[in-house]
Amino acid sequence: MAGNTASKGRPDLAAMIVPLGRALVAAELPVLRRHGLAMWAYAVLLRLDDPPVRTQAALARDIGADKTRIIGVLDDLEERGLIRRQPDPADRRARLLSLTPAGRQLRDTVQAAIQQREERLLARLPEEDRRGFLNALQALAALPPSEISGA
Amino acid sequence: MAGNTASKGRPDLAAMIVPLGRALVAAELPVLRRHGLAMWAYAVLLRLDDPPVRTQAALARDIGADKTRIIGVLDDLEERGLIRRQPDPADRRARLLSLTPAGRQLRDTVQAAIQQREERLLARLPEEDRRGFLNALQALAALPPSEISGA
Numbered sequence: 001m002a003g004n005t006a007s008k009g010r011p012d013l014a015a016m017i018v019p020l021g022r023a024l025v026a027a028e029l030p031v032l033r034r035h036g037l038a039m040w041a042y043a044v045l046l047r048l049d050d051p052p053v054r055t056q057a058a059l060a061r062d063i064g065a066d067k068t069r070i071i072g073v074l075d076d077l078e079e080r081g082l083i084r085r086q087p088d089p090a091d092r093r094a095r096l097l098s099l100t101p102a103g104r105q106l107r108d109t110v111q112a113a114i115q116q117r118e119e120r121l122l123a124r125l126p127e128e129d130r131r132g133f134l135n136a137l138q139a140l141a142a143l144p145p146s147e148i149s150g151a
Numbered sequence: 152m153a154g155n156t157a158s159k160g161r162p163d164l165a166a167m168i169v170p171l172g173r174a175l176v177a178a179e180l181p182v183l184r185r186h187g188l189a190m191w192a193y194a195v196l197l198r199l200d201d202p203p204v205r206t207q208a209a210l211a212r213d214i215g216a217d218k219t220r221i222i223g224v225l226d227d228l229e230e231r232g233l234i235r236r237q238p239d240p241a242d243r244r245a246r247l248l249s250l251t252p253a254g255r256q257l258r259d260t261v262q263a264a265i266q267q268r269e270e271r272l273l274a275r276l277p278e279e280d281r282r283g284f285l286n287a288l289q290a291l292a293a294l295p296p297s298e299i300s301g302a
Contacts, residue, residue: 014178016289017292132280136276136280138161
């Protein structure tokens with residue numbers, strides 16, 4: 001996407017961020033593979049740690065996954081004892097998804113390995129820039145995408 | 152990609168950066184559309200401002216585009232008088248690509264509009280974080296992707 005150099009001043013944000021995101025995803029893959037997790041499966045494990053996600057459809061929406069394709073991911077995670085699907089007593093049609101203790105443990109292990117790599121990368125930056133980078137990223141990531149694209 | 156929340160500490164970098172990159176690309180699209188430029192065309196205009204790119208293949212590699220698909224983009228930019236393709240006197244088989252003055256002007260106009268939007272977004276951040284974010288991004292974007300994925 002978008003080139004990487006400006007005639008003067010800084011490169012465009014997207015031109016720096018998109019390739020960086022791609023490289024960071026590539027960095028996660030060997031860790032995930034080692035634990036038998038696809039990227040979407042990892043996204044599910046991370047998301048389920050949040051306050052209850054009622055329906056599979058809501059989960060799919062939250063992580064930006066295709067609603068039909070996520071079913072296979074959930075089936076697999078359930079078979080491996082990493083998540084639970086239970087009928088919602090308040091709504092027969094809805095199913096409550098949650099992490100099992102094994103799911104939580106796997107997620108923590110994988111996330112620790114991923115973040116350990118990331119910290120090695122961040123350690124190349126001066127302390128001030130590292131702090132500013134993480135603060136800014138967390139603030140920007142918390143904005144609804146429409147506020148960024150319509151900014 | 153990867154979910155967006157960690158049980159404790161910070162979210163994974165990819166989980167913050169990938170959706171942010173997507174939103175920033177979406178923010179560029181209306182600006183590019185207004186100037187009749189596809190994303191790849193804009194990438195070409197940005198890249199050609201650098202020291203001479205000898206061949207179309209080298210340009211495609213530099214911007215991460217498909218070698219065959221970029222031909223149509225270059226044809227279109229040439230027809231619109233935004234780039235020039237000239238035979239390389241030193242190598243008959245190679246063609247030298249360069250920006251025309253009109254190409255440079257269009258690129259500057261579009262980039263200024265894109266960065267103006269970006270600055271409005273960055274203005275939401277405290278000054279320190281904004282500076283740290285831009286410093287860190289430029290440092291990380293300058294690393295070869297393999298250093299990030301293998302970090």
